Amino acid sequence: MNTKRMTITPKLVKIKDVFEGYVDKGDDGVFAYGGKLAIRPPYQREFVYNDEQSAAVIHTVLRGFPLNVMYWVKVGEDQYEVLDGQQRTLSVMKFLDHKFEVKIDGRSCYWDSLPDDKYEDLMNYEFMVYICEGSESEKLEWFRVVNIAGEKLTEQELRNSVYTGEWLSDAKRHFSKRNCAAKGLSDRYIKGDPNRQELLEKALKGICEYQGLKDITEYMAAHKSDADADELWQYFQDVIHWVEKIFPKYYADMKGLDWCHLYNVYHTNAYNSSVMAAEVKRLHEDEDVQKYNGIYEFLLCRDKDPFAGRLLNLRAFEKRDKLAAYSKQNGICPICGQHFEYEEMEGDHIKPWSKGGHTTPDNCQMLCKDCNAKKTNKY
Numbered sequence: 001m002n003t004k005r006m007t008i009t010p011k012l013v014k015i016k017d018v019f020e021g022y023v024d025k026g027d028d029g030v031f032a033y034g035g036k037l038a039i040r041p042p043y044q045r046e047f048v049y050n051d052e053q054s055a056a057v058i059h060t061v062l063r064g065f066p067l068n069v070m071y072w073v074k075v076g077e078d079q080y081e082v083l084d085g086q087q088r089t090l091s092v093m094k095f096l097d098h099k100f101e102v103k104i105d106g107r108s109c110y111w112d113s114l115p116d117d118k119y120e121d122l123m124n125y126e127f128m129v130y131i132c133e134g135s136e137s138e139k140l141e142w143f144r145v146v147n148i149a150g151e152k153l154t155e156q157e158l159r160n161s162v163y164t165g166e167w168l169s170d171a172k173r174h175f176s177k178r179n180c181a182a183k184g185l186s187d188r189y190i191k192g193d194p195n196r197q198e199l200l201e202k203a204l205k206g207i208c209e210y211q212g213l214k215d216i217t218e219y220m221a222a223h224k225s226d227a228d229a230d231e232l233w234q235y236f237q238d239v240i241h242w243v244e245k246i247f248p249k250y251y252a253d254m255k256g257l258d259w260c261h262l263y264n265v266y267h268t269n270a271y272n273s274s275v276m277a278a279e280v281k282r283l284h285e286d287e288d289v290q291k292y293n294g295i296y297e298f299l300l301c302r303d304k305d306p307f308a309g310r311l312l313n314l315r316a317f318e319k320r321d322k323l324a325a326y327s328k329q330n331g332i333c334p335i336c337g338q339h340f341e342y343e344e345m346e347g348d349h350i351k352p353w354s355k356g357g358h359t360t361p362d363n364c365q366m367l368c369k370d371c372n373a374k375k376t377n378k379y
């Protein structure tokens with residue numbers, strides 16, 4: 001762990017020095033400043049300024065007006081990543097790369113049709129850069145503050161800008177590339193845009209819970225110097241393979257559930273997958289089940305959780321059925337034999353739903369709240 005206090009060093013960097021070695025490798029990142037600066041790291045989402053915003057940056061520079069301060073993170077010996085200022089830097093780089101033109105005195109110009117003095121001014125314009133260095137936790141804390149004003153990074157993107165190294169590069173190869181292996185493996189079950197680091201974040205959240213860690217930064221801090229992210233990738237594959245084994249038939253409502261969490265809680269239990277398959281089908285056809293995506297956790301926990309029925313949002317009795325039962329019982333609770341007002345009673349299944357009873361008028365009785373609360377069969 002790096003225990004050095006955080007420092008923020010101001011530095012003026014000429015545009016011509018930033019443009020040195022500028023290369024856009026697409027998904028593999030955008031680099032400049034003689035290869036020492038990642039304007040956008042590999043497999044990180046691309047922010048996109050429209051032409052008007054990009055042109056505004058060029059006009060600001062050509063007039064010699066100040067741009068807002070930019071932040072670079074020091075990630076190694078003379079190696080940096082842009083934390084804030086990505087779009088402003090890219091606008092200038094793209095202009096110098098002949099990618100768009102700006103209007104000057106009513107005339108459209110690419111960089112090479114600028115008057116010489118303007119071109120010189122542009123190349124010698126200085127970015128005001130703050131270079132940040134320090135322990136990971138300090139940087140992360142501070143980046144959150146910086147991020148309020150700048151191009152918004154998600155929490156996971158912020159963590160990625162702090163816990164850099166071999167581990168992160170490998171993790172991003174698995175989880176953050178467009179069409180990455182994690183996306184292909186889990187797309188039917190887990191929602192998340194790899195490029196916005198959402199899959200990586202979900203896998204990390206899952207493995208932290210699995211290992212009893214308090215948050216993602218704890219895991220990333222412990223593993224940032226690992227040679228690869230095999231442990232995380234293995235865990236994620238285990239989760240998906242477990243889902244496919246326990247619930248062999250796919251239903252569209254499986255997508256978006258917190259499968260990592262379900263795996264963490266239930267994977268040590270034994271389940272019979274053909275029983276599970278039949279139950280999933282039966283519950284989808286049950287008219288009293290109102291929440292289909294609760295079926296899976298219900299089946300995983302029903303043997304041990306007396307309240308598992310809540311996961312299915314089971315249909316409750318209509319008021320008219322309860323009023324009819326109340327009047328038929330003359331307001332008497334069949335369990336304690338006392339008389340109650342209608343408002344003091346609750347509708348109850350005579351034959352419980354879990355024993356095959358349905359939410360139909362003939363299966364409705366009214367119990368006083370005390371007796372209903374004491375029932376051992378909760379649904």
Ligand SMILES: [Zn+2]
Binds near residue numbers: 335338367368
């Ligand atoms: Zn009672």
